Amino acid sequence: MNIQELARLVNGNFLANNGDLTREVKGAFAADLMSDVLASIQPEAVLITGLCNPQVIRTAHMADVAAIVLVRGKTPPEETVSLANSEGIPFISTPFGMYEVSGRLYRAGIRSLENQVNAKDCDCG
Amino acid sequence: MATEPDSSSRIITDQEVQQITRTEELAYELKVEEVMTRNVKCLEPDMQMSQALEMFRSERISGAPVVCGDILCGIVSLEDLIRCLTNYDLDALVREYMSANPVTIRYTDPVVEALKLFVTTKHGRLPVVDEHNRMLGILTKGDITMGMLEALQKDFQAEELRRYRASHLFEDIVSDRTSLILRYNIKPRDFTNGGAASSNIKRALVRLGANPQIARRCGIAVYEAEMNLIIHTINGGVIRVEIEPHQISIEATDDGPGIKDVELAMRPGYSTASDSVRELGFGAGMGLVNIQRCVDNMKLESTFGKGTRLRMKIFMNPDASVGEGHSAH
Numbered sequence: 001m002n003i004q005e006l007a008r009l010v011n012g013n014f015l016a017n018n019g020d021l022t023r024e025v026k027g028a029f030a031a032d033l034m035s036d037v038l039a040s041i042q043p044e045a046v047l048i049t050g051l052c053n054p055q056v057i058r059t060a061h062m063a064d065v066a067a068i069v070l071v072r073g074k075t076p077p078e079e080t081v082s083l084a085n086s087e088g089i090p091f092i093s094t095p096f097g098m099y100e101v102s103g104r105l106y107r108a109g110i111r112s113l114e115n116q117v118n119a120k121d122c123d124c125g
Numbered sequence: 126m127a128t129e130p131d132s133s134s135r136i137i138t139d140q141e142v143q144q145i146t147r148t149e150e151l152a153y154e155l156k157v158e159e160v161m162t163r164n165v166k167c168l169e170p171d172m173q174m175s176q177a178l179e180m181f182r183s184e185r186i187s188g189a190p191v192v193c194g195d196i197l198c199g200i201v202s203l204e205d206l207i208r209c210l211t212n213y214d215l216d217a218l219v220r221e222y223m224s225a226n227p228v229t230i231r232y233t234d235p236v237v238e239a240l241k242l243f244v245t246t247k248h249g250r251l252p253v254v255d256e257h258n259r260m261l262g263i264l265t266k267g268d269i270t271m272g273m274l275e276a277l278q279k280d281f282q283a284e285e286l287r288r289y290r291a292s293h294l295f296e297d298i299v300s301d302r303t304s305l306i307l308r309y310n311i312k313p314r315d316f317t318n319g320g321a322a323s324s325n326i327k328r329a330l331v332r333l334g335a336n337p338q339i340a341r342r343c344g345i346a347v348y349e350a351e352m353n354l355i356i357h358t359i360n361g362g363v364i365r366v367e368i369e370p371h372q373i374s375i376e377a378t379d380d381g382p383g384i385k386d387v388e389l390a391m392r393p394g395y396s397t398a399s400d401s402v403r404e405l406g407f408g409a410g411m412g413l414v415n416i417q418r419c420v421d422n423m424k425l426e427s428t429f430g431k432g433t434r435l436r437m438k439i440f441m442n443p444d445a446s447v448g449e450g451h452s453a454h
Binding site for chain 1: 146147316317319320321323324327337338341344345348349352405406407408409410411412414415418
């Protein structure tokens with residue numbers, strides 16, 4: 001599946017499409033906390049998020065994100081869209097929520113590109 | 126989009142305007158004269174159709190403009206020639222079989238105008254003329270495709286060249302120890318530009334030929350440090366990055382307020398950030414932990430009431446060293 005096909009799967013609309021839309025999707029990651037993204041996302045993932053400030057694009061640039069899916073049909077500020085265009089990161093808006101989008105992608109065979117948290121680094125081991 | 130049959134008569138919505146690609150932009154930027162074929166073989170009205178046949182065969186073309194002096198007066202297409210052949214009339218003059226007053230395009234028009242004409246007229250080629258109808262060249266869809274590919278190639282080469290020049294920086298300068306120092310002043314609470322310094326640092330590293338993993342690690346570490354300066358400091362701070370072929374040294378300094386308990390600040394999940402900062406997706410108490418994961422060496426010194434200095438180092442193995450002609454890929 002490429003970025004364009006992924007957008008179709010989530011009834012998405014391109015807010016910014018400067019970038020390679022025929023690029024094959026390697027996997028995805030969902031989070032609203034940018035620190036979580038920076039800590040755990042693997043390179044070339046599609047980022048699913050509900051945040052729409054310019055920091056999302058900065059974070060995506062740092063973490064080599066392949067495309068961003070903005071959930072719940074939000075309208076991001078103009079700075080976010082123009083930053084996405086100038087960094088060449090495809091930016092997709094979908095009417096669905098984060099759970100629905102993740103579910104659709106997972107069912108379509110898109111795997112998770114999240115680094116596991118080390119058991120010794122948390123209280124869950 | 127201009128190649129869709131109904132696009133010329135249809136109003137383009139705002140949503141579609143947002144989806145214009147670089148290729149579509151080029152259709153508006155490129156002028157016909159930049160992509161057309163010059164030095165076109167032309168016919169004259171008083172030539173015989175047998176000469177047209179011979180020209181089509183020897184030049185392997187399927188149409189030719191007809192000129193009177195240098196003024197365009199008609200065009201002979203393959204259909205015209207077939208009509209002539211069907212009539213066994215090869216001795217006839219070109220003027221009898223040519224299509225007079227052909228559809229033309231001006232040399233100053235953008236390529237998109239030509240694309241529209243190809244769609245509406247279904248012609249395979251358009252004679253290119255100036256304001257006095259003087260024949261300048263011919264334009265086919267193939268010319269447009271080639272012109273666009275060349276323009277895209279130029280875009281690509283410009284970035285490659287910037288990258289190549291930067292990646293030989295350290296080789297070209299002789300000294301006992303060469304380093305490149307980048308400095309950025311970070312303003313407090315400047316969330317709009319938050320991350321701009323890190324973006325520039327990452328871009329510089331990629332141009333210098335650092336491998337993508339090093340650029341990514343460095344980018345993430347500096348970004349977290351930059352956001353800390355924006356979120357927590359009173360007067361902002363300075364980020365200083367020193368790039369050497371074997372290592373990258375990063376320093377983020379500020380003059381307050383300083384950290385009360387450095388050990389506590391290093392604990393995953395501990396944060397003093399306000400709710401408004403958390404709404405931006407930061408303040409999860411993972412910044413320093415993330416930095417530690419990304420760098421090879423980290424030192425955090427802080428005096429409460431005075432200020433903080435965070436020093437980080439990323440070492441490069443020979444394969445990953447920057448500025449010595451190693452490409453980023």
